[in-house]
Amino acid sequence: MTAPANFRTVKDAVLRRISEGQYAPGALLPIETELAREFSCARATVNRAMRELAEDGIIDRKRRAGSRVNAHPIRNARLSVPLVRIEVAEKGAVYRYRMIEREICRPYDGLTARMALDAKSKVLRVACMHYADNAPYLYEERWINLDAIPEAGTASFDVTSPNEWLVSKSPLSDMNMSFVAEAASERASSFLEVEAGTPVIAAERQTWLAGASITFARLIYHPGYRVIAHH
Amino acid sequence: MTAPANFRTVKDAVLRRISEGQYAPGALLPIETELAREFSCARATVNRAMRELAEDGIIDRKRRAGSRVNAHPIRNARLSVPLVRIEVAEKGAVYRYRMIEREICRPYDGLTARMALDAKSKVLRVACMHYADNAPYLYEERWINLDAIPEAGTASFDVTSPNEWLVSKSPLSDMNMSFVAEAASERASSFLEVEAGTPVIAAERQTWLAGASITFARLIYHPGYRVIAHH
């Protein structure tokens, strides 16, 4: 403890005390100035340590009320969501992309509600495949809101996947994402080269920009694909 | 811009410039002191803004080399992993837990490698069910390393689920987690009250404390369960 106390020292020390039971779940932690005195450092240093603990879901902080050890540790795992091309490359495989279908059409029934579209809106539907070492990796079906991104209507998506095109167009956007298990449809299974009905993971991703829904995608992964979360 | 510039102002401004293309993917951003001058704030303020952008995966920072807009935006989504009891309660349903089976045994073949156990180690195997409003929610099969947590050998797990018991025992631990789609086994499907072979999501969670493997769990969710990530 005689070593110079940086924010990581403080964070680790508090973590250790929590894991050893010295600070029990639900317990009130010392206030920042007290910890600063104990560790002989500035309050800002303690503040950063505690802020990170709060971000990690370990403690809960409230003004006036102080910091408490989270009684129900909601673990915040991280899910990294790279471009499929990068994801495949990171596995050391050769990536290949193939456009299957592209059409401008009206949104189907459920889509208008999901993407908050008019029934009169036009959307671009793109179906495509991603391969890793020539093995089917992912079948993608995507709808793009042409009211929000009219330029998409003229992009061919022959060479560049809609996802890559979209991130280059608007690199930042809100996203929500969910995963569900389902039986592979006739269509998806034929592209993934598996038997229809095989259990697969379907990822649904919806992207928003400034409150407007940009795109909705269903990604059907090849059986055996793992979604991996860290932390 | 005459408003007092706090770190959020700076962060949002840089975000806006990235999304508007003023700072293109791969481009070098101004150095901290320059941004501090532009926004009339301290460098520490800029630093916090930029640090958060880096944590969010938006930019990439290197000493001496400066900060660059990430060319391949790896979106970091967050996955909140609460206790099943809390997860069910948050959905407004009544939670119920039922212990099914509990035995002390030797690790099966794959488990020794996965948990880095001796073949002579003893593990506690617990099978249990979680219900939401009396509907099957999750079938759990778990192995606990008794060399690491010998007290688990005397816990009954009749009332408290192994997960809750473990987090109260050691609230902090490293975890890794993955999700895969599979056909429900005869056993899992009978507890989940679905037809065998139904596609389900299986979550595999492994927990480590100080380098030692504490527990490994396979959580088989009821069909239709969604893993939801935010960001």
Added chain:
DNA sequence: CAGTGGTCTAGACCACACA
């Protein structure tokens, strides 16, 4: 009202990576 965390400042020194 008073105590807690939230943030900003101005300055300083250090670590690292590239020239």
Added chain:
DNA sequence: GTGTGGTCTAGACCACTGC
């Protein structure tokens, strides 16, 4: 060497909230 980010400090003021 030199320029960049990484961090710490001591002090200050503010915002929220429970008493």
